[in-house]
Structures are given as structure tokens and as C-alpha cells.
Amino acid sequence: MFYNSMETLPVLKNGKSRAINWENRKGEKGKGGMAASELGPGRKGSPCIPKLTAGGTETLAEIEGPGVVQHIWITVTDRTSDRSRYVLRDLVLRMYWDGEAEPSVESPLGDFFCCGFGVSYPVNSMPVAVNPTRGFNCYFPMPFEKKAKITIENQNDEDVNAFFYQVDYCLYDELPANTGYFHAQWKRERLTEKGKDYVILDGVRGKGQYVGTYMALTTLERYWYGEGEIKFYLDGDEKYPTICGTGTEDYFGGAWSFATQEKGRTVENTYCTAFMGFPYYSNHDTFIHNDYHNDDQMPQRSFYRWHIMDPVLFEEDLKVTIQQIGVCHGGLFERQDDVATVAYWYQKEPHNPFGPLLKRKERWPR
Numbered sequence: 001m002f003y004n005s006m007e008t009l010p011v012l013k014n015g016k017s018r019a020i021n022w023e024n025r026k027g028e029k030g031k032g033g034m035a036a037s038e039l040g041p042g043r044k045g046s047p048c049i050p051k052l053t054a055g056g057t058e059t060l061a062e063i064e065g066p067g068v069v070q071h072i073w074i075t076v077t078d079r080t081s082d083r084s085r086y087v088l089r090d091l092v093l094r095m096y097w098d099g100e101a102e103p104s105v106e107s108p109l110g111d112f113f114c115c116g117f118g119v120s121y122p123v124n125s126m127p128v129a130v131n132p133t134r135g136f137n138c139y140f141p142m143p144f145e146k147k148a149k150i151t152i153e154n155q156n157d158e159d160v161n162a163f164f165y166q167v168d169y170c171l172y173d174e175l176p177a178n179t180g181y182f183h184a185q186w187k188r189e190r191l192t193e194k195g196k197d198y199v200i201l202d203g204v205r206g207k208g209q210y211v212g213t214y215m216a217l218t219t220l221e222r223y224w225y226g227e228g229e230i231k232f233y234l235d236g237d238e239k240y241p242t243i244c245g246t247g248t249e250d251y252f253g254g255a256w257s258f259a260t261q262e263k264g265r266t267v268e269n270t271y272c273t274a275f276m277g278f279p280y281y282s283n284h285d286t287f288i289h290n291d292y293h294n295d296d297q298m299p300q301r302s303f304y305r306w307h308i309m310d311p312v313l314f315e316e317d318l319k320v321t322i323q324q325i326g327v328c329h330g331g332l333f334e335r336q337d338d339v340a341t342v343a344y345w346y347q348k349e350p351h352n353p354f355g356p357l358l359k360r361k362e363r364w365p366r
Contacts, residue, residue, distance in 0.1 A: 016170065018063075018168075018170070018171060019167065020060070020166070022047065023035050027169070048162050048163055049164075052161075054156055054159050056154055060167060061150040065098075065148065066145050067170060069167060069168070070141060072166075075165075076091065080160060084158045087156055088115060088118045089360075090155045091110075093152055097142075097144045097148060097181050098146040098147055102354070104184075105184045107184055108363055111216060114302060115130055115280075116280075116302050117300050120136075121279055121280045123277065124277070125276075142182040143179050156360075180209065180346030183344070184343065185343050187341055189340075191337075191338065192337055192339055198339045199319070203319075204317060205317050206316070206317075208348065209345065210312040210343070211308060211311050212306045213343060213344070214304045214344075215341045216300070216339075217340075218300050218301075223326050226249045226257065226326075228325045229247060230320070231245070231320070232319075233318070235314055235317060248322065252277070275306045276304065281302075283298070
């Protein structure tokens with residue numbers, strides 16, 4: 001078995017540990033850190049991609065299997081200039097398994113690492129950690145039988161300089177017969193439809209397990225926003241789901257609106273834990289300051305929920321939705337907000353192709 005835990009750390013495994021970065025682009029044995037600098041051979045000669053060309057795609061890793069990607073680390077600037085500011089939503093991360101033509105992972109770079117809105121902030125969870133400053137880490141195991149390919153596309157108008165990354169992986173003689181492949185898909189509705197559930201994931205066919213949700217929520221209406229219930233439609237469910245939660249803050253592991261009273265004011269409390277978190281809240285726009293812009297509106301909130309201890313299993317198909325419901329003066333009401341999400345799951349290949357990714361400027365925050 002290729003999975004790691006504290007309990008299995010002392011058990012010696014058979015495999016070959018490798019790593020890919022810009023100095024050792026093929027992860028070859030005995031060929032790390034060979035590039036020369038002014039300090040001489042093998043002294044930090046090529047630690048990053050010097051430039052991601054505007055409109056171009058760079059292959060970060062291409063690996064022959066069987067193997068498992070164990071850890072991905074990336075860092076990059078969060079903006080090129082005020083004219084082209086949302087780099088973390090302009091860079092698109094994609095992953096392909098076993099030579100497939102359609103990606104199994106497609107997401108703006110920041111959102112994949114639970115940093116929406118084109119900004120970065122600390123995230124401290126088990127599979128995803130973001131450390132100062134823009135140190136993006138992912139520990140979801142990503143197995144592949146024949147081949148793994150990871151790319152980054154720069155849809156920004158400008159070149160992006162100094163893109164650092166490392167892909168740590170292990171090669172094995174074989175993978176367990178019941179191994180699923182890692183998938184992640186980003187979606188957004190800039191204005192949800194009143195009375196209609198936002199769709200986090202749909203069109204999944206085959207056997208698999210759902211392992212996580214990231215949500216970047218921009219509230220467009222007043223009052224409490226988090227009464228919406230998350231629903232899992234499993235294996236033929238139609239009108240009603242098999243699993244239905246009790247509210248948005250409940251699903252993300254909080255309670256009672258995340259709120260405490262401080263000096264007569266209601267304050268939402270952010271938090272990061274191993275499997276669920278509310279790492280980011282802001283009602284202040286750090287990008288725009290002028291006479292026509294009111295900073296104190298359209299608050300932005302980020303949430304994550306990892307189903308690592310409680311994966312949602314499906315045999316035939318899966319659909320995941322969340323309601324947009326609020327409450328004011330004791331009564332529920334249907335809301336319209338701006339919602340973006342990343343769904344994370346494992347399944348047997350082949351998978352249904354994703355729909356088209358929103359155009360670059362349609363991904364920008366309001």
C-alpha cells in the first residue's frame with residue numbers, strides 16, 4: 001500500500017523516491033542541482049522557471065508510472081502590476097493521468113490551494129497548507145498507472161517571472177487494483193439563481209469517493225448568508241439526495257454564524273483545522289481605492305471541508321449542490337450571491353470531460 005500515516009511510518013516500503021523541479025525536470029536519479037551559478041557548479045543555478053510567457057503553457061512534470069505524486073509545492077507572485085492584478089486566478093493548473101486528452105484537474109492556481117479571489121493567505125490543514133508568503137503545498141496522493149502530466153497555463157496579459165515549484169513522487173512496481181485517480185474541478189456562478197441550488201459537482205459517473213470542497217463566497221445581499229444546506233445525490237438520486245446537511249457553517253465545521261460579540265459588535269471568527277476551516281474574511285478591497293469604490297461592501301469569505309475521515313462513497317454517479325439561503329429577523333429567504341468552488345474527488349477513469357473553464361476576466365473577483 002502506498003498511503004502514508006503516522007502508524008505506517010516505521011514500515012519499510014518498496015519504491016523509488018524522486019522529485020522534479022526546474023533544475024531536474026525529469027526527476028532523474030543523481031541529477032538534482034547540477035546547474036551552475038556564479039557560485040560554481042551545483043550551487044543553485046536554476047531554482048525556478050525564469051518566466052511564464054503570457055498566453056503560454058509550461059509542463060511542470062511528466063512522469064512515467066506506476067507512481068504516486070505525494071507532494072506539490074509552488075510559489076509565485078500574486079500580481080504582475082495593478083493593470084494585471086489577479087495572477088492567482090489567471091494561472092490555470094491542470095493534471096492529466098495515463099495519457100488522457102482531457103484534464104482530471106483544472107483550476108485557477110490559487111483556488112486549488114484554497115486561496116480564492118486572487119489573493120493569498122495562510123491555510124493550515126492536512127492536505128493543503130499555504131504558508132507565508134504564498135507557499136502553496138498539496139499532500140493529496142495522486143496515483144497514476146502509466147503517466148502523470150502537470151501543466152501551468154499563464155492566461156495573464158503579462159509574463160509572470162520567477163515561478164518556483166517542486167513535485168515529490170514515488171515510483172512503484174504496481175498499484176493496488178482498486179486505486180482511484182485524483183480529480184479536482186473549479187466552478188463559479190457570478191450571480192446564483194434565486195431558489196436554485198448552486199452545483200458544486202455534477203456529471204460524475206463510475207465508482208469513487210468525494211474527498212473535499214473549497215468555497216470562495218462573495219456575499220451580495222445583507223444579513224446572515226449561511227443557512228444553505230449541502231446535498232450529496234448518490235447513485236441514482238433524483239429529486240432528493242441521500243445526504244443533506246443542516247447549514248453552510250455546519251458543513252464547514254463551525255456553528256452559530258461563526259460569531260462572537262466583541263465590544264457590542266458581531267465578529268465572525270476565522271479558523272484553520274486539519275479537516276475544516278474558514279481561513280479568510282475580508283470586507284476591504286486591497287486592490288482598488290478611489291472615490292467611486294466603497295470598501296465596506298461585498299465581503300469575501302473562504303471555506304474548506306476535507307472528507308478524509310469521512311469520504312462520501314458512490315458506486316455509479318455523484319452530484320453535489322449547496323443552497324443559497326439566508327435569514328433575517330427570524331425568517332428564511334432565498335439569496336443570490338457570487339459563489340466559486342473547487343470539488344476534490346477520486347474515481348476510476350475514464351471521467352466525463354469538464355465543461356469549459358470561465359474566461360480569465362470572468363474568473364476575477366468583483
